Amino acid sequence: MSFFGELYLRSTLPFLSEAVTEKEAEYLARAFADVPGPEPIIDLGCGHGRHASRLNASGPLAGRIIGLELDALSLAMRRPGFPAVQGDLKALPFRPESLAGAYAWYSTLFAFTDAEHVHILREVARVLRPGGRLVFQTVPYERLAESPGASFRQTLPDGSVLEEQSRFDAVTGRDMGQRTLSLPTGRRLTASYSIRYYPLAELQRLLESTGFSTEWVHGGLAGEPPAPHAADLIIAAQRRRG
Template structure:
């Protein structure tokens, strides 16, 4: 959180929430699940707009911050600790969103369990929005090393590579804070093509009906860093359960 939070401004969050509401075509007062909600920046903003929001994350510390943010904003939102591979919800949500590359950190089989759980948690015709790094962009920009000077004086170095055999992204980040302290983080996640992700959703009754290359609604292409898909649950509900 020390690495990213200073860049996640209220203005940026507001623009992303505008996009989520529009892309999901949400009715007033819809019941939503923020999947891997972190410290609740989207969930609290959604609650401010009158939506009934549940945020799920595996990190209790982040969830406590989310609860404090909701109290400070004077809104109601439910935050629960949980593993997205073991979603225990059954058909109660009008919409679910997974934003800021919160999906793909597990094996292919476990990632599929996540999508199966999403489908089970949606009402018929409920909608799902997923935002990920765009694998096609990584193919045309195979090794990325960037240095970013933040407004607070900290310097962030990020190196991103794509393993072509496993189709997994490896990210190494180093934050050098203004007083000289260093924070290092490394993670890897599965990168999907648009076709792969569309097929994965379809196996669980989620039919893609929206595609973008960013929350600014740019076209998805090899030059867009993001892959964002919207899908609707078929009337007959989920089709497969990999368990």
């Protein structure tokens, strides 16, 4: 089965508190507050819309957010208050230079092959107007390289049992894992994943090669500088003019 579908939704929703979502949405609101309209800002891989619903309802981005999601179940379960389209990151259903900004959270852009990551970033550059902004969150490569193995088992509030094992390969930059969710009904959902984590310098070269220039790099939601053991790696990049 696909990792990004029912398994992902059921296994991640219990850990996404409203407090965490609010802090992340506040960061995104600040990140795009100076981006003029009226063109929309796209939530790439919006899932059930925890960021998009908040940002579109009030604040500096109210009325400007559109969600993009490939998984039909996520779209069916999305929170109210924002428009969304079903679409693929590798073939964005938008006209060239029609968007003011784009954002993606939790390494959404990097769950594919290296060649596909180049293509996806070029697609984002295609649909952003010159000077448009891309903001995305991932995890510092160094943090994973220092602790490459992970194993997890927990009983969720609905009685489901979540199990996961993963291994990060510092040579390829890939975190490979398998997640299993055993439901109280007896159903068992299992899928594998592969997520690419780039060192910061490599990420910046990737952005430069696909039409972007780095605007800032943060190590967390408070705007702190990047660090190898920071909680986050958040990058803002501008779509180059010309």
